[in-house]
Amino acid sequence: MPSHISYSKLERTYTPDFRNKINTARSTNDVYNVFCHTVASMFNDITDSKKFRDSDIDFYPERECHYELGTNLKREPRVVECLHTSDMGRILDNMAQTATNRHTHLMKHPEKTNSKIMRH
Template identity: 65%
Template sequence: MTSQVSYSKLEKAYSHDFRNKINMARNTNEVYDVFCYTVAALFNEIVDKKKFKETDVDFYPEKECHYELGDKIKLDSAIAKCLNDSDLERILNDLAQTATNRHTHLEKHPEKTNSKIMRH
């Protein structure tokens, strides 16, 4: 049995800011940008380098798996190991679900969301 690595501290470090930015997103494009930027930053912190960009992650709220990692991320051996031997996949799924929920809300009620943000 292999040991399980946990990135819950990293999740806690990113989750508050992520939720704030997602909740303040005015349109679906902003949700996409926030999700992709956060995931790239998370991976950069794991490998301790600034080698991944938000363009290395795609967000698909309509698919069952709400995101897709680009080849640059998938082919990185450190990331591949982390995805297999840690709770990183669960963290990514949680972030993607939060972003998908906001995306769905913005699609259904864009006028309500824009007026609410304008008042603040």
């Protein structure tokens, strides 16, 4: 049985910047971009590569599972192993929930988004 690996150190590295960018996102598009970019960067760190892009992840705030990994990620053996033998699934779920909460807030209060855009 494979041992359980923890990526909490990676999580602590990415979480402050991720939360800051999500909290200052002006639109639902910004939320989508921040989430996808952060997840791609994390998997690039895990695999010691630069081959994953934002387009390898999809964000679906309306679904029960708020994200889906693209074919490139699903085919990468190191990513598959990481998802099955570590806490990466929990980390991604937490990040997706944070992004979904911000997305929902922006959808409910478009006037706040528009006023922020007008001020800058």
